[in-house]
Amino acid sequence: MQIAIDVGYSHTKAVSLDCRAVTPSIIAPFRELPLADLSRNGTGHIVAVRRVNGATTRHFIGELALREGQGATFTLDREKYLHPNHDLLVLTVARLLGAAPGATLVVGLPVAYYRAQKDAVRRHLEALHADVSVDGLPFGRVSFGKVVVYPQGAGALLTVSNLPESGLVCLVDVGHKTTDYVTVDIKGSRGTPVSSLCGSVEFGVHRVLEAVAAEFEARTGAPLDMSVAATLAAVSKTTFRGRELDLTETVAAARKDTARAIADRVLGALGPKGDFVAKFYLAGGGVLALPELKEMFPAVEVLPDPQLANAEGFLKLISGIEKT
Ligand SMILES: Nc1ncnc2c1ncn2[C@@H]1O[C@H](COP(=O)(O)OP(=O)(O)OP(=O)(O)O)[C@@H](O)[C@H]1O
Numbered sequence: 547m548q549i550a551i552d553v554g555y556s557h558t559k560a561v562s563l564d565c566r567a568v569t570p571s572i573i574a575p576f577r578e579l580p581l582a583d584l585s586r587n588g589t590g591h592i593v594a595v596r597r598v599n600g601a602t603t604r605h606f607i608g609e610l611a612l613r614e615g616q617g618a619t620f621t622l623d624r625e626k627y628l629h630p631n632h633d634l635l636v637l638t639v640a641r642l643l644g645a646a647p648g649a650t651l652v653v654g655l656p657v658a659y660y661r662a663q664k665d666a667v668r669r670h671l672e673a674l675h676a677d678v679s680v681d682g683l684p685f686g687r688v689s690f691g692k693v694v695v696y697p698q699g700a701g702a703l704l705t706v707s708n709l710p711e712s713g714l715v716c717l718v719d720v721g722h723k724t725t726d727y728v729t730v731d732i733k734g735s736r737g738t739p740v741s742s743l744c745g746s747v748e749f750g751v752h753r754v755l756e757a758v759a760a761e762f763e764a765r766t767g768a769p770l771d772m773s774v775a776a777t778l779a780a781v782s783k784t785t786f787r788g789r790e791l792d793l794t795e796t797v798a799a800a801r802k803d804t805a806r807a808i809a810d811r812v813l814g815a816l817g818p819k820g821d822f823v824a825k826f827y828l829a830g831g832g833v834l835a836l837p838e839l840k841e842m843f844p845a846v847e848v849l850p851d852p853q854l855a856n857a858e859g860f861l862k863l864i865s866g867i868e869k870t
């Protein structure tokens with residue numbers, strides 16, 4: 547069995563040939579919930595993980611963790627795979643996909659960390675195994691026989707079916723914390739990555755939430771949790787201590803500024819060679835959060851299902867490799 551997992555700073559995306567799973571990358575410690583709470587908690591997961599030594603831990607994952615507030619964590623560390631949440635997310639989504647023990651797994655890494663971290667990530671995931679139960683279902687063993695690590699963004703490019711026959715194309719994967727860009731030179735039906743035109747900029751949708759949180763704090767004197775900022779950025783209005791708070795203008799300006807900054811950084815990094823890119827493909831959930839980006843790149847196409855494009859591409863890659 548083959549599965550592909552894209553552990554993002556905001557969402558973990560996973561696909562197999564016949565299944566897909568997306569969950570916010572947020573985890574909170576488990577606590578017993580009153581029955582009334584449970585019936586309202588239709589989304590998110592309760593996960594139990596039993597390690598080889600028999601120790602079992604329980605967690606709220608995704609929307610359920612978000613609602614729990616305090617314990618929820620966004621992980622913004624650079625070495626994401628060393629954070630305990632990373633393994634819990636991988637184990638959870640692998641179990642949600644029904645991955646058989648010893649499955650082949652493909653994961654992504656930001657282009658900027660690819661060279662330095664890929665072997666460590668592969669070894670780490672090949673050593674990972676545990677019995678996992680999601681939402682009270684029976685425990686099942688999750689382990690990976692073979693792990694392939696692939697640069698983020700390059701995965702998404704593999705889902706494009708109508709690539710030009712020749713010339714440079716650039717895939718821009720706009721994420722929560724990082725935006726990756728991968729440029730490929732196409733000749734005949736083969737594409738070769740141009741390493742001087744591939745990289746990551748540490749800029750993503752997170753900046754919009756920071757601007758919203760800063761404005762909220764300026765107006766109310768109270769700090770704003772990032773998970774609440776995400777909700778506020780989506781709806782723009784809320785009531786705080788009985789007062790209506792309208793952040794419509796702040797959200798609109800932050801979105802425009804963030805989109806502009808992402809486009810400027812990517813186009814700036816490509817330099818004069820960027821003018822020779824025949825087509826820009828946009829992927830990542832950031833394109834949905836910042837539709838303004840479409841206007842900021844020349845000759846642009848947004849991939850269908852942009853948030854899942856990397857994971858879908860990873861799966862294509864591994865089914866290609868294992869067939870040959
Ligand atoms: N349908 C949508 N509408 C609006 N915003 C969205 C949508 N889907 C995703 N987003 C937002 O887009 C951002 C990027 O999502 P994505 O899942 O690509 O990020 P990520 O892969 O977790 O981040 P990174 O690549 O930095 O690790 C997130 O802030 C997410 O909340």
Ligand SMILES: [Mg+2]
Pocket residue numbers: 552554555698719720721722830
């Ligand atoms: Mg991503």
